[in-house]
Every structure is written in C-alpha cells, then in structure tokens.
Amino acid sequence: xxxxxxxxxxxxxxxxxxxxxxxxxxxxxxxxxxxxxxxxxxxxxxxxxxxxxxxxxxxxxxxxxxxxxxxxxxxxxxxxxxxxxxxxxxxxxxxxxxxxxxxxxxxxxxxxxxxxxxxxxxxxxxxxxxxxxxxxxxxxxxxxxxxxxxxxxxxxxxxxxxxxxxxxxxxxxxxxxxxxxxxxxxxxxxxxxxxxxxxxxxxxxxxxxxxxxxxxxxxxx
Amino acid sequence: xxxxxxxxxxxxxxxxxxxxxxxxxxxxxxxxxxxxxxxxxxxxxxxxxxxxxxxxxxxxxxxxxxxxxxxxxxxxxxxxxxxxxxxxxxxxxxxxxxxxxxxxxxxxxxxxxxxxxxxxxxxxxxxxxxxxxxxxxxxxxxxxxxxxxxxxxxxxxxxxxxxxxxxxxxxxxxxxxxxxxxxxxxxxxxxxxxxxxxxxxxxxxxxxxxxxxxxxxxxxxxxxxxxxxxxxxxxxxxxxxxxxxxxxxxxxxxxxxxxxxxxxxxxxxxxxxxxxxxxxxxxxxxxxxxxxxxxxxxxxxxxxxxxxxxxxxxxxxxxxxxxxxxxxxxxxxxxxxxxxxxxxxxxxxxxxxxxxxxxxxxxxxxxxxxxxxxxxxxxxxxxxxxxxxxxxxxxxxxxxxxx
Numbered sequence: 001x002x003x004x005x006x007x008x009x010x011x012x013x014x015x016x017x018x019x020x021x022x023x024x025x026x027x028x029x030x031x032x033x034x035x036x037x038x039x040x041x042x043x044x045x046x047x048x049x050x051x052x053x054x055x056x057x058x059x060x061x062x063x064x065x066x067x068x069x070x071x072x073x074x075x076x077x078x079x080x081x082x083x084x085x086x087x088x089x090x091x092x093x094x095x096x097x098x099x100x101x102x103x104x105x106x107x108x109x110x111x112x113x114x115x116x117x118x119x120x121x122x123x124x125x126x127x128x129x130x131x132x133x134x135x136x137x138x139x140x141x142x143x144x145x146x147x148x149x150x151x152x153x154x155x156x157x158x159x160x161x162x163x164x165x166x167x168x169x170x171x172x173x174x175x176x177x178x179x180x181x182x183x184x185x186x187x188x189x190x191x192x193x194x195x196x197x198x199x200x201x202x203x204x205x206x207x208x209x210x211x212x213x214x215x216x217x218x219x220x221x
Numbered sequence: 222x223x224x225x226x227x228x229x230x231x232x233x234x235x236x237x238x239x240x241x242x243x244x245x246x247x248x249x250x251x252x253x254x255x256x257x258x259x260x261x262x263x264x265x266x267x268x269x270x271x272x273x274x275x276x277x278x279x280x281x282x283x284x285x286x287x288x289x290x291x292x293x294x295x296x297x298x299x300x301x302x303x304x305x306x307x308x309x310x311x312x313x314x315x316x317x318x319x320x321x322x323x324x325x326x327x328x329x330x331x332x333x334x335x336x337x338x339x340x341x342x343x344x345x346x347x348x349x350x351x352x353x354x355x356x357x358x359x360x361x362x363x364x365x366x367x368x369x370x371x372x373x374x375x376x377x378x379x380x381x382x383x384x385x386x387x388x389x390x391x392x393x394x395x396x397x398x399x400x401x402x403x404x405x406x407x408x409x410x411x412x413x414x415x416x417x418x419x420x421x422x423x424x425x426x427x428x429x430x431x432x433x434x435x436x437x438x439x440x441x442x443x444x445x446x447x448x449x450x451x452x453x454x455x456x457x458x459x460x461x462x463x464x465x466x467x468x469x470x471x472x473x474x475x476x477x478x479x480x481x482x483x484x485x486x487x488x489x490x491x492x493x494x495x496x497x498x499x500x501x502x503x504x505x506x507x508x509x510x511x512x513x514x515x516x517x518x519x520x521x522x523x524x525x526x527x528x529x530x531x532x533x534x535x536x537x538x539x540x541x542x543x544x545x546x547x548x549x550x551x552x553x554x555x556x557x558x559x560x561x562x563x564x565x566x567x568x569x570x571x572x573x574x575x576x577x578x579x580x581x582x583x584x585x586x587x588x589x590x591x592x593x594x595x596x597x598x599x600x601x602x603x604x605x606x607x608x609x610x611x612x613x614x615x616x617x618x619x620x621x622x623x624x
Contacts, residue, residue: 054537054617075541082539093534093621097236109225110539154538 002051002162002193003027007060007070009046020046022216023060028195030161033188035196035204038213045166047213048197052085052164053077065161082110086155090167092147094139094154100126101135104154111158125153129183145176152183156192163187166197181206226544230551233524234559244520245560247513248600252564252593253571254506259589260572261579262499268581269491272417279455279484280352281318281462283311284447286480301473303445305432310472311448315464317457322346323432323445329400331428333385340381341427342398344435344445352451355424360392360411367410367431371438375407379415380425398428398439405438458483507596513560514600521553521608532612533620542613549609550602557601561594568593 009021021043028034038044049055050062053069056077062070069080086107087093094103104122113121126132129149131142139147148168155163165184169177185206188194196207204210212219234241285303308321325344330337349355350362357376367374375396382391391409398405407430416424436443452461462481469479525532532545569585576583 049618052537054621075543078536078539078541081537087537089621093530093537095531095534098232106535107538109229110535110541110544115225158539 001028001030001063001065003061003063004050005061005063007047007050007062008058009043009050009055010058020216021050021057024213024216024218025060026211026218028193030193031188031191032209033184033194033196033207035198035207035210036213037198037201037204037210038219039199041215042213043216044197044199044213046216048164048166048195051162051195052087053080078110082107083158084161086158086160086163088148088151088155088163088165088168090170092139092144092151092171094147094150096139099136099138100131100142100150103139103150104157107154107158122153122157125157126150128156129153143176144172145179148172148176148180149183152180152187156187161193163192163194164197165194167199167203168196169200169203170198226547227551227555229548230555233528233548233552234555240520241556244516245513245556245563247516248510248557248560248597249513249564249567251506251510251513252561252597253567254509255503255593255596256565256568256585256589257571257575258502258506259499259586260568260584261575262495262502263584263586264572264576264581265579266492266495267584268579269495270488279452279458281450281452281458281465281481281483282447283450283465284480284482286478301469301478303447304443305436305445308448311450311465311468314468315450315452315461317452317461317464318450319453320348320352321448321450322348322352324447324449325432325435325440325445326427327400327439329398329439331381331385332397332399332404336385337399338381338384340378341423342400342435342439343427343429344432344439345429346432348451349429349449352449353424355416356414357411358414359390360409362411362413363429363431368433370431371433372431373405373407373434373438374410374430376411376413376429377409378413378423378425378427378429381428382409382412396428400439455485458485462486510593510596510600513597514557514604517553517556517560517601518604518608520556521549521605522611524552525549525608525612528612529615529620529623532615533617533623536615536617537621545615546609546613549612550605553605553608554598554601557597557605560601561597564597565590565594 003026005025006023007021007025008019008023011018011020024047036044036047050057053072057070060070061068064080064084069077072080095106101119101122104126105118108118108121123132123135126135129152131146131149131153134142134146139150142150168184169180172180181203184194184196196203198204285301303323305323308323312318312321322345326341328339329342330339345363346368347362347364350357358379360376362376363374366372377385377391377396385391385396386394391412393409395406395408398407413424432445436445450461450465452458462483465481473479535545568590572585573583
C-alpha cells in the first residue's frame with residue numbers, strides 16, 4: 001500500500017522556482033495496477049522520481065508500506081529503492097558490459113545476498129520472464145523486447161512492494177509492447193503492485209485505474 | 222560485498238584495456254625508476270666498498286694537509302717534516318698499528334730500448350705488499366736488505382712490465398728512469414701480479430724501489446710524502462687515527478697540517494656521496510610517480526563522466542554513496558596497484574640491465590620495492606578520491622537522465 005499526501009516538489013534553479021507538483025494526494029492499494037498519466041510538463045516524471053524514492057519531496061508525506069519515507073536521507077532512500085521498488089525504464093538501462101545474469105544480480109549485490117543464492121534467484125527470475133536460455137548473453141546481443149524482459153526480471157529480483165514502470169513500451173514495437181504488457185498483467189495477477197507512468201492511453205487502458213496529472217495537480221474525475 | 226565491488230571495478234578496467242594500460246604507464250615508469258635507481262645506488266656502492274677493501278682493509282693514510290699560505294708563501298704551520306724515522310715514532314704512538322711504511326713517489330719516464338713510458342715511481346718498503354695484499358707474480362718484492370743497502374733495484378707493475386718488455390723475461394735486466402734530466406738505472410728484481418685500478422692509484426702502471434734509494438738518489442731529500450699505517454683490525458682504525466693525531470699534536474704542536482684519513486672515512490665519504498645521489502635521483506623518480514597519479518586521476522574523471530548513466534542505474538537499483546565511492550576507489554587503486562606490480566618488473570629488468578652495463582653486483586633492495594609499491598597504492602588512493610567522491614555525489618535522477 002502506498003499513499004501520498006499533499007506531495008509538493010519545487011525545483012530551484014538559480015532565480016527561477018518551478019513548482020512541479022503542487023500538493024498531490026492519492027493512494028494505491030496492494031495488488032493494484034495503476035497508470036499515472038499526463039502530458040509532458042504535467043509533473044508525471046517528478047511523481048515517478050518521488051514514488052521511486054529517487055528524489056526528496058519539498059513537502060508532504062509519502063507512505064510506503066506504512067512507513068513515511070519522505071524524510072529519509074540518501075542512504076535510507078537507497079535502501080528503500082533496493083528492497084521495495086523495482087524500476088522498469090523506457091531506455092531499459094541495463095549495464096552494457098556485463099551479462100544478463102549479472103545485470104539481474106546487481107540489486108541482490110547491493111542487498112548483500114551471497115553469490116550462490118544470488119545466482120539462483122536471478123536465474124529463476126530470468127527463467128520466469130522467458131530468458132532462462134540467455135543468461136550469459138550481453139544486452140547488445142538480444143532484442144529490445146528481451147532487454148525489457150531482463151529489466152522486468154531485474155525489477156522483480158528483490159521481490160519489491162512496488163514495480164514502477166516508466167513508459168515501458170516506449171522503445172518497443174507494438175507487438176513486443178503488447179507482450180511486455182502481458183508480462184505486467186501476469187505479475188499483477190501474481191499479486192505485484194504495478195504503477196505505469198505513461199502518456200499513452202493505450203498503455204493506461206491496461207491499468208485498473210488511471211491517475212491523471214496536469215500542471216502538477218491531480219485532474220479530478 | 223567487498224569482493225563484489227572489486228569484481229565490478231576490475232570489470233570496468235578490463236573493458237578498456239589500452240586506456241587502462243596507458244593510464245598506468247606513469248606509475249609503471251615511476252615505480253620502475255625508483256627500484257632501478259636504488260639498485261644502481263646499492264650496486265655501485267658495493268663496487269666501491271669492494272674496491273676499497275681490495276686495497277687492504279684497515280688502512281690509514283697520513284699525508285701533509287693542504288698548506289695554508291698566502292701571497293705565494295707557504296705558511297709556516299704547514300712545516301711538519303715527514304722523515305723516514307718518523308714512521309717508527311708513529312708506530313710507537315699507537316698500539317693498534319700493526320704495520321707502517323713511509324711512502325714517496327714521483328712521475329718520470331721509464332726507458333727500455335725503443336719504449337718509453339711515463340709512469341709513477343714509488344719509493345716504499347717491504348710491508349707494502351702485506352698492506353695492499355699485493356704479491357709479485359715473478360721474482361720478489363723489496364726487502365729490508367734492499368732498504369739498508371739503498372739498492373738500485375726495481376719491481377715493476379704488471380702492465381708497465383708488459384709495455385716495456387712485451388713478453389720477454391725481464392728479471393735481472395735493467396731499466397732506465399728519467400726525471401728532471403737525470404737518468405737512473407735500476408735492476409729489475411720482480412714483476413707484480415695483475416691488480417685492478419683502485420682508490421689508491423693504478424697499481425699496474427707504476428714501479429717500486431726501496432724508499433731509501435728513492436730519497437737518496439731521486440728526491441735528494443730526507444723527507445717522505447707520507448705514511449700508510451695498517452691497524453690490527455678495522456674497528457681499531459678510529460682509535461689509531463686519534464692516537465696518531467695526538468702524536469702530531471705533541472710532536473709538531475699542531476696536527477691540523479697533517480691529514481690523517483682511514484679507509485673508513487673514505488668509505489663514509491663515498492657512501493655519503495652515493496646516498497645523496499640516490500636520494501636525489503629517487504626524488505626525481507618519485508616525482509614521476511606523482512605525475513603518474515595525476516594521469517590516473519585524469520582517466521578516472523573521464524571514466525566517471527562516461528559512466529554517469531551506469532552510476533545512475535546502480536543508484537536506482539539500491540547502490541549507496543559508499544558503494545559507488547568504493548567502486549571507483551578500488552578502480553583507481555587497481556590501476557595504480559597493477560601499474561605498481563608491472564613497475565616492479567620493469568625495475569628489476571632495468572636494474573639488471575644497468576648492473577651488467579656498469580659491471581657491478583645486481584642487488585634489489587626489498588625495502589625499495591616495498592616502499593615504491595606502497596607509494597604507488599597511496600598515490601592511486603589519493604588521486605582516486607576526488608573522482609570517486611564526484612561519482613558518489615551524483616544525484617540519481619540527474620545521473621539517470623544523462624545522455
């Protein structure tokens with residue numbers, strides 16, 4: 001369960017102050033699949049950064065699993081990102097110079113899981129997303145859809161409370177995009193909470209409900 | 222976790238081998254230079270020590286000091302006259318003295334048939350061969366009888382004999398010695414063994430006659446140039462020097478015009494010179510290590526910028542500042558460490574090569590290797606800190622959106 005309350009984010013670049021989020025409140029229950037939508041400049045990316053604990057809010061609270069993480073320091077947020085949040089990016093963001101298996105192991109390394117156990121968990125998760133036969137390949141040796149599956153596997157590997165996907169199909173053709181969305185549905189059916197950040201109605205349609213942002217505010221209705 | 226970070230760092234380095242090697246080069250050269258230079262220092266020092274001990278150990282030279290005069294006049298306080306008899310007084314002055322000889326020498330022309338060679342003629346005594354551990358290869362050396370008789374006999378150095386007589390047997394033959402328009406004729410009684418050129422002159426290229434003969438006939442004076450004393454053991458040298466000093470204080474009222482030097486002192490001086498040279502060269506080599514460190518910092522800064530996105534990804538996946546910091550520190554440590562190891566290899570090779578060229582013993586000093594290598598690590602650490610801190614401080618959001 002996650003809940004944001006009057007969440008504000010102000011960017012201060014020299015003389016200009018930009019209020020990217022102007023006090024947004026909503027709540028997402030465990031097991032939901034929710035889309036956060038809005039055109040560019042709506043504060044959607046800022047919301048994603050805050051939900052993903054990549055950034056500190058200016059004010060307001062953010063409860064993740066009942067804990068208010070809005071006041072956490074950098075190390076605290078790093079730990080939350082590691083244990084409770086799984087990211088899937090539009091750009092895949094895999095480490096190019098290492099194997100797929102190692103890519104999926106990275107969150108486990110930072111969680112302090114031992115080598116053997118790590119290898120086993122990562123192999124299992126990769127098998128689950130259908131890449132059990134590609135463990136030693138490097139990201140540049142596989143297709144875009146497969147890359148995104150690796151990213152999903154990496155997001156899942158620490159068994160997070162929240163999977164945060166930022167335009168997950170943005171760099172994929174529609175067929176592979178559908179396959180990835182299908183993967184998200186499967187994960188959702190298994191009980192994972194999924195937040196999709198997107199500007200596309202088509203993607204948002206996959207979600208149970210949609211949270212719309214415009215100019216840093218929640219659009220009612 | 223720690224080993225994982227090392228692993229990550231090594232992966233980072235092996236991803237770009239040529240660049241990794243080039244950035245190590247400064248460290249490789251620096252460490253190699255330090256080891257080579259220290260080895261040259263110790264090797265040449267060994268050579269000097271063996272040369273000095275070759276001369277016969279525990280020797281003390283007693284010579285006239287530099288005369289302090291002015292206006293073309295020799296100062297009167299330089300007027301300690303060294304007589305032949307004085308050697309006995311000196312011997313009595315110190316119980317540590319085992320042997321002592323008087324010594325006088327001069328340059329002149331040796332003539333034999335068509336050959337004439339300019340060389341040193343040394344007036345000396347029988348114990349000269351004991352003091353210098355120097356034996357004749359043919360015939361005999363000067364003995365006490367020759368001294369008493371003021372005999373016109375001569376012993377030739379190996380090379381001088383070779384030059385004058387080529388391969389002919391020269392014992393019993395005569396040789397002429399020409400100095401200041403006077404010619405002297407000596408009968409050859411011995412040829413000395415081949416002896417390396419040492420600190421006390423070129424043994425091979427001089428000839429020896431009885432000191433009494435030298436004083437009477439050649440120098441026409443009763444003053445010798447100086448004395449060479451030998452103590453029973455080398456740790457008595459300082460004691461003997463002090464006693465001889467005391468003797469001159471008593472005898473001449475002043476010992477400052479007499480120069481008394483032991484082998485030890487010469488050795489010390491040589492060692493001092495050697496040490497300061499090594500230090501200076503080592504310092505220059507250390508500077509190249511520092512320059513190497515700057516090279517590493519440069520490459521690490523480039524690496525941090527290039528890998529900003531990777532840092533962002535790692536942070537998104539839960540890497541803490543500390544994790545990123547350690548990763549990049551280990552990378553620069555690995556750079557300098559591997560560079561240091563290669564540098565040790567280069568140092569060994571360089572030192573070996575130069576020891577062959579300089580013809581001295583190949584000696585590697587373990588402390589030099591350890592210090593140079595540790596210094597390379599310290600440099601990697603020091604110059605790695607700034608790039609690593611820069612990497613660790615990156616904001617995840619900005620790092621992730623870096624193109």
